[in-house]
Amino acid sequence: MSQTKFLLSEDRLPTTWYNAVADLPKPLDPMLHPGTREPLTPADLEPLFPAELIAQEFSTDASVDIPGAVLDVYKQWRPSPLVRARRLEKALDTPARIYFKNEGVSPAGSHKLNTAIPQAYYNKRAGVERLTTETGAGQWGSSLSLACQYFGLVCEVYMVKVSYQQKPYRRGLMETFGASVTASPSDRTAAGRAALAADPDSPGSLGLAISEAVEAAVSSNGTAKYALGSVLNHVLMHQTIIGQEAQLQMELAEDYPDIVIGAVGGGSNFGGLALPFLGEQLRGGRPVRAIAVEPASCPTLTQGRLEYDFGDTAGLTPLTMMHTLGHDFVPPSIHAGGLRYHGMSPIISALKDLDYLEARSVPQTACFEAGVTFARHEGIVPAPESTHAVRVAIDEALACKESGESKSIVFSLSGHGHFDMQAYIDYFAGKLKD
Amino acid sequence: MSQTKFLLSEDRLPTTWYNAVADLPKPLDPMLHPGTREPLTPADLEPLFPAELIAQEFSTDASVDIPGAVLDVYKQWRPSPLVRARRLEKALDTPARIYFKNEGVSPAGSHKLNTAIPQAYYNKRAGVERLTTETGAGQWGSSLSLACQYFGLVCEVYMVKVSYQQKPYRRGLMETFGASVTASPSDRTAAGRAALAADPDSPGSLGLAISEAVEAAVSSNGTAKYALGSVLNHVLMHQTIIGQEAQLQMELAEDYPDIVIGAVGGGSNFGGLALPFLGEQLRGGRPVRAIAVEPASCPTLTQGRLEYDFGDTAGLTPLTMMHTLGHDFVPPSIHAGGLRYHGMSPIISALKDLDYLEARSVPQTACFEAGVTFARHEGIVPAPESTHAVRVAIDEALACKESGESKSIVFSLSGHGHFDMQAYIDYFAGKLKD
Numbered sequence: 001m002s003q004t005k006f007l008l009s010e011d012r013l014p015t016t017w018y019n020a021v022a023d024l025p026k027p028l029d030p031m032l033h034p035g036t037r038e039p040l041t042p043a044d045l046e047p048l049f050p051a052e053l054i055a056q057e058f059s060t061d062a063s064v065d066i067p068g069a070v071l072d073v074y075k076q077w078r079p080s081p082l083v084r085a086r087r088l089e090k091a092l093d094t095p096a097r098i099y100f101k102n103e104g105v106s107p108a109g110s111h112k113l114n115t116a117i118p119q120a121y122y123n124k125r126a127g128v129e130r131l132t133t134e135t136g137a138g139q140w141g142s143s144l145s146l147a148c149q150y151f152g153l154v155c156e157v158y159m160v161k162v163s164y165q166q167k168p169y170r171r172g173l174m175e176t177f178g179a180s181v182t183a184s185p186s187d188r189t190a191a192g193r194a195a196l197a198a199d200p201d202s203p204g205s206l207g208l209a210i211s212e213a214v215e216a217a218v219s220s221n222g223t224a225k226y227a228l229g230s231v232l233n234h235v236l237m238h239q240t241i242i243g244q245e246a247q248l249q250m251e252l253a254e255d256y257p258d259i260v261i262g263a264v265g266g267g268s269n270f271g272g273l274a275l276p277f278l279g280e281q282l283r284g285g286r287p288v289r290a291i292a293v294e295p296a297s298c299p300t301l302t303q304g305r306l307e308y309d310f311g312d313t314a315g316l317t318p319l320t321m322m323h324t325l326g327h328d329f330v331p332p333s334i335h336a337g338g339l340r341y342h343g344m345s346p347i348i349s350a351l352k353d354l355d356y357l358e359a360r361s362v363p364q365t366a367c368f369e370a371g372v373t374f375a376r377h378e379g380i381v382p383a384p385e386s387t388h389a390v391r392v393a394i395d396e397a398l399a400c401k402e403s404g405e406s407k408s409i410v411f412s413l414s415g416h417g418h419f420d421m422q423a424y425i426d427y428f429a430g431k432l433k434d
Numbered sequence: 435m436s437q438t439k440f441l442l443s444e445d446r447l448p449t450t451w452y453n454a455v456a457d458l459p460k461p462l463d464p465m466l467h468p469g470t471r472e473p474l475t476p477a478d479l480e481p482l483f484p485a486e487l488i489a490q491e492f493s494t495d496a497s498v499d500i501p502g503a504v505l506d507v508y509k510q511w512r513p514s515p516l517v518r519a520r521r522l523e524k525a526l527d528t529p530a531r532i533y534f535k536n537e538g539v540s541p542a543g544s545h546k547l548n549t550a551i552p553q554a555y556y557n558k559r560a561g562v563e564r565l566t567t568e569t570g571a572g573q574w575g576s577s578l579s580l581a582c583q584y585f586g587l588v589c590e591v592y593m594v595k596v597s598y599q600q601k602p603y604r605r606g607l608m609e610t611f612g613a614s615v616t617a618s619p620s621d622r623t624a625a626g627r628a629a630l631a632a633d634p635d636s637p638g639s640l641g642l643a644i645s646e647a648v649e650a651a652v653s654s655n656g657t658a659k660y661a662l663g664s665v666l667n668h669v670l671m672h673q674t675i676i677g678q679e680a681q682l683q684m685e686l687a688e689d690y691p692d693i694v695i696g697a698v699g700g701g702s703n704f705g706g707l708a709l710p711f712l713g714e715q716l717r718g719g720r721p722v723r724a725i726a727v728e729p730a731s732c733p734t735l736t737q738g739r740l741e742y743d744f745g746d747t748a749g750l751t752p753l754t755m756m757h758t759l760g761h762d763f764v765p766p767s768i769h770a771g772g773l774r775y776h777g778m779s780p781i782i783s784a785l786k787d788l789d790y791l792e793a794r795s796v797p798q799t800a801c802f803e804a805g806v807t808f809a810r811h812e813g814i815v816p817a818p819e820s821t822h823a824v825r826v827a828i829d830e831a832l833a834c835k836e837s838g839e840s841k842s843i844v845f846s847l848s849g850h851g852h853f854d855m856q857a858y859i860d861y862f863a864g865k866l867k868d
Contacts, residue, residue, distance in 0.1 A: 107813025149810050169855035379541025418852035421603035
């Protein structure tokens with residue numbers, strides 16, 4: 001069997017992030033202040049983020065240097081492998097070439113660490129002592145916990161209560177990495193207390209946990225800031241390390257993707273892989289089909305409206321122009337908790353609106369079916385979120401079998417499912433609903 | 435910061451296993467037939483193993499070719515990284531150079547897959563349809579499940595009942611990989627039924643699960659064979675891929691270990707790393723301190739006697755000359771289930787007897803303390819078994835700090851702890867007993 005892994009040496013790790021904003025065919029609509037509804041200024045974000053991240057959020061430069069201290073930590077697991085899924089190809093009997101970029105090798109188990117590290121770094125440099133954040137499935141919370149540990153920051157995670165109760169091991173991981181974890185809604189914030197007053201048994205939601213984490217930061221007299229794991233421009237920019245590596249690795253493979261695929265919740269995983277390739281196309285280079293895959297139960301891109309909306313439930317965040325199901329939308333409790341978000345990255349929303357990418361929604365049982373197939377041939381149990389990308393990669397490979405075309409497919413395996421085995425157990429037991 | 439990961443390209447993957455038997459200063463005592471107590475012949479093992487594995491078990495050749503089909507699967511994750519633990523070194527303020535060989539990157543999460551793959555391969559070649567085995571913590575069962583899936587064999591795992599109940603996610607992983615998992619003692623074998631008759635609430639033990647798996651194989655009319663995850667010569671030989679890679683990687687690091695460290699249960703993890711280095715020494719090359727670390731609650735090497743004993747509880751297996759606590763010894767239910775074994779590899783036992791290696795026993799809370807320290811600095815949560823090696827690596831690094839010596843320490847991170855978070859939660863809650 002020919003080469004299966006395409007590994008880059010540390011000295012080929014990209015040293016800049018790619019900012020897709022620079023290549024968009026038209027400028028993004030500005031974020032709006034939640035109170036005044038006026039275009040947001042950098043100063044408006046100061047209660048939430050340190051100056052360097054705010055500058056990145058507003059930047060239109062095509063590339064931004066990655067600090068040396070961040071590169072040093074990236075090198076613990078980066079460049080991540082690009083793997084040719086030869087066993088899966090053989091099992092599907094497809095002429096397609098399937099590659100996956102394995103972000104599950106990160107210490108925290110997913111791509112989320114790519115942005116957690118620089119966010120912790122810039123906050124530490126700005127003299128911040130604590131970071132607050134929310135987590136649903138726990139991938140983001142785990143990543144920020146570790147990043148804070150590395151840079152000597154206190155990490156406070158508001159974890160959606162239903163996940164807090166159902167995923168004690170994910171909570172244990174965050175605590176092992178040194179974070180404190182609070183079930184949301186909690187009595188520590190006004191937003192949490194209001195939710196508990198309305199429903200003492202509230203299972204919580206990602207939007208509500210964001211409200212609590214934001215409130216905890218802005219009421220801290222400047223000692224704490226807030227960190228968000230997706231959606232925002234600077235977060236997507238940090239994730240482009242994925243796609244930039246994949247570009248170099250596809251050169252090693254002497255191939256180029258016809259199709260790139262990623263699951264979308266807030267958009268940073270999909271964007272991280274796809275934006276460097278789409279940037280090539282936007283600058284007049286080779287075109288690529290980019291497919292964003294979302295759960296049928298939270299169809300933000302396929303059924304949401306493109307309009308200004310809040311990022312959280314309580315309306316504390318700026319308004320952004322994005323595909324949204326409405327900030328009071330409460331998605332069903334599917335197992336891919338990381339994809340249960342009402343909104344979408346403005347960059348991804350704009351590219352969808354301009355027809356530079358396709359969106360597809362898939363039901364969760366079909367995703368777990370694909371996840372099991374992948375696990376049995378490639379040996380890796382994908383996170384429930386990642387099974388969405390696996391599903392569409394398999395579908396596209398089967399379409400190639402049908403048509404006889406030998407396309408090149410690259411998908412993001414955004415994380416492993418080691419902390420999500422209950423989902424697989426429920427799938428085998430026939431307990432999952434679509 | 436200088437280089438942290440020492441990666442070998444696929445084309446430098448060793449293509450032979452190292453058989454330490456060839457370099458032992460005196461021959462191993464023969465295994466004895468459990469019925470006749472006569473020296474075991476290859477034919478005696480035929481009900482259990484295919485001919486090629488039996489030949490390896492009796493081989494005195496110094497190297498054995500790795501089949502191409504096995505190398506192809508190894509390449510899914512091998513060569514595994516050798517990592518310089520610079521952040522840990524800095525936190526300990528030690529002049530020591532600490533390296534770890536990360537076997538946790540294997541698809542099944544531990545070194546066990548290194549032998550599961552060839553065992554499944556040779557059985558498939560011999561026309562075997564099913565493999566039976568036992569598992570305690572679940573690392574071995576997961577690995578054999580995946581290996582059987584890859585080679586089209588049915589896998590039947592007898593899982594120690596207390597683990598079956600306490601580790602549903604590990605069981606879920608084996609089922610995701612396509613295995614069937616039975617709680618042991620079960621009513622499917624005479625050994626299991628006898629145990630249940632004596633104690634219907636028996637929590638089971640590794641020795642008893644071995645009895646059940648062996649019985650299931652030998653009573654199968656040849657359609658099933660048995661697979662063991664440690665102890666035997668051929669198993670240790672398969673694991674030497676670890677140490678052979680580490681030798682090449684230490685060359686890349688322009689360093690050589692003063693000390694190699696591994697946790698020991700049956701001996702294959704420790705042997706896999708240490709034997710290639712000890713072989714160098716046995717052939718007149720550079721000496722190395724090899725430290726085998728075992729739990730204080732199951733002190734086979736430090737307190738067991740070197741004598742003939744059975745590998746299982748029921749006395750179905752051959753007798754081997756080894757360090758043993760007695761085949762009816764039931765170790766306390768510590769979290770490092772993979773180290774709860776009464777016996778020890780004959781090769782490791784012989785080297786201990788000849789003073790070629792040191793044995794050290796450590797209590798589990800000290801191990802988890804070390805595991806948390808490691809996780810917070812290197813980002814990887816070690817399996818409970820692996821924390822034993824981490825503990826001694828840290829102790830040796832601290833001894834260097836005391837003495838001012840800059841030693842080179844290489845330890846085996848045999849697996850990740852993603853399925854063992856309850857152990858860490860119990861540790862934080864102060865619930866662990868030594």
